[in-house]
Amino acid sequence: MTGRFLAIALALAAIVAGWIFADNHYRLSSRGTASDQYALAHSESAYTSMTFVASPSENYLQLRFFANVEGGVCLRPTWADLCALKKPDGSPALPHLIPAGGHPAARAKPESSWPASVPPPDPGTLNHSAYISLFPFGLLLNQRLMAEAGPDPRAAKARILVVGLGSGVGMAQLAHHFPDAAIAVVDIDQRVIDIVRAHYPLIDWLGTQKTSRGEPRLEFIARDARQFIRYDALERKQAGKGFDLIILDAYTAGSTIPPHLMTREFFKYCGDALSDGGLVLANVIGSYGKEAKDGSIVGTQHRTLGGAIRSMRAAGLIQTWNFPVVYRNHQGLSNFTEFMDESRNNIVIAARTPVDPKDNSAGWARLRAWVPFPELKPDVYTGSHLTLVREGDGNRSDLYSSNLPTQLLETAVPELVKSAPATSRKEELSQHIRFGFEKNSTVAERVRQAGAALSKDPLFADRLVGWSSDEAYAGISRTETDFVRLPREVVRISLILAKDGQIHAGESLVGPVDPPGDERPYDRDANFTIRDAPLFTDQKPNADIWNR
């Protein structure tokens, strides 16, 4: 009898415990992330667990797959802010973003945990993720398209295919800069499309708009990208509606590129679906690799990047160029060797037509003249936060608390404004990011206590890490980001870095093109940078261990 009671008790305990204590699939509090993060929406699909997370103080709305950030858009300027922008003559600055017949609200309500005092987001087009800033390069280097567009690249009647929706920010940014572009986005997961359309009103609205040629300004396709490119995109090309640009930005829930979207055969299908002069633009996380004394390359990250470039070239997209995405100068310009080894976003451009500064000088002139978001003023749309630092002067690795909004703590401790002005740390540091540091002092301690007191505030409840700890801290670091300067700096720095063809041209990186249907032999004494770049084929795809 006791056995039966024990069995019932055990079953009940497990059932109740599993129901009550089930873990969240997303974390809203950790060191180095915002304490004012709220989940706007959460959804599960066969592929991933996705959460839209917003932080007002750091000015982002990010879509996360599990814990990985898959692209973010700035909360400010809001869509309404963009609609209200005026030219000097009083006419709307961005007429192509103004909805006729009223400003639509989000189709779905925020999660129940969303604070009532914070209005639901209405994000505009400004990107929070740096690499998105280089998407327009794919159109600016397209010689045929730009010749048709005339003097203003923004007039281009481009057809763009984007693989991987993410938060939707990439498409929003393209729609901002290219009013008459027809953008098709293919994503394998209908749930991602649903959550973005339900909570990002601008993206949903773009889906209902038409270009001057009567094509949708934004078209959502829930399908495997390889299937779509191989059959549907090819069909469109045969109907005279080939894509002028294919943007590859698909990542799995484990933050790796799906192997079947990285092979020579796949890139061949991409090339076949492109219109004349069309380009492929791929976001590839990787590095150039650090060279050891014996000439071998340390690490594996470079094999993803090198493999992508080599496989593109083997597929006939012979003209390739890599634009490393660097948004902090100190990582790039002053210490180039360290930068080579650093894993980061890379924007790889591949085409059949020239993309290099010599043979496509007009294209590069357009890149140099490109100003992202010219309608927006700097110093208005910023994000700012304070973090406790264990030692040193605020280097990222030393952070040990979650971030708190600067403004809030400056209100509590006004002296902080005077004692820790945010300044560029070095002369050469890029202009969009500024640091301040207040050493452990009376002021710092009062700020820390003001931060700790916020644990009683429902807006920060259970989200504070490190602020009330007794652990010794070296001081308080303050980071300010200007999100209008950010894309301009990313473009500027990437162009400074990438112009050197001795380093960033496909040939210099991975060597000669493989013969059709075959693989050139491995040459360990070759003089190109990534000597061990693999050739990814359907028979031997990326094992996707190198992506991480």
Added chain:
Amino acid sequence: MRNPVLYATSIICGFCMMALEIVGARALFPPFGSSVDTWAAIISVFILSLSIGYVIGGRIADKMKTSQPLGWIILLAGVFYCLLPIYCLAFTESLSPDLKAARGGVLLGALVLFLPPSLLLGCVSPILVRLAFTGADRVGRTTGTLYAVGSIGNVVGILVANYILLAYVTLNDNLWAMGVVLCLLGLAHLFFKLEAESPSAADPLAKTIVTGVQP
């Protein structure tokens, strides 16, 4: 009543086993990626646990007099299913970044998370064979039918998990709901015990006596 009960048990356990494989794989994607390494790890762990489960289940089957051990085994498996939502993410997040990046790391993750519940369910088949055993002359047919029924449960588990559960139910709720079903099934076996036939039941005379007391 006896055979339908055994078949139902076999189907439910087979379903939960393979549904865990499909659903559980997704729990390994965020820390370890969704490469073939992850699938290799999860498939090998499930086959390994089946193999250990068969050995243990076989030993238990020979010793048992009633289906009580079966009830406990299924109940324990259900407990693991119910508790997985609590420790699954916490465990994978606690692994060091080196381990997450290493190709073998995913094997460790799959072992810790999925070996216990799937091993318990692996014990079920030999016990069911023992309970269904009605004579040496029919042993092939009995085992064959039970295996077939269990495999149908596997197939249904894979397809339903892939097309329905993952698409419409959260990972945690999936695991928890299967846990509840297994707990209830285990309790049912504890409360309505089936007698295991003694080996002498192969004797036609003894068989009639035993069948007389079958529920």
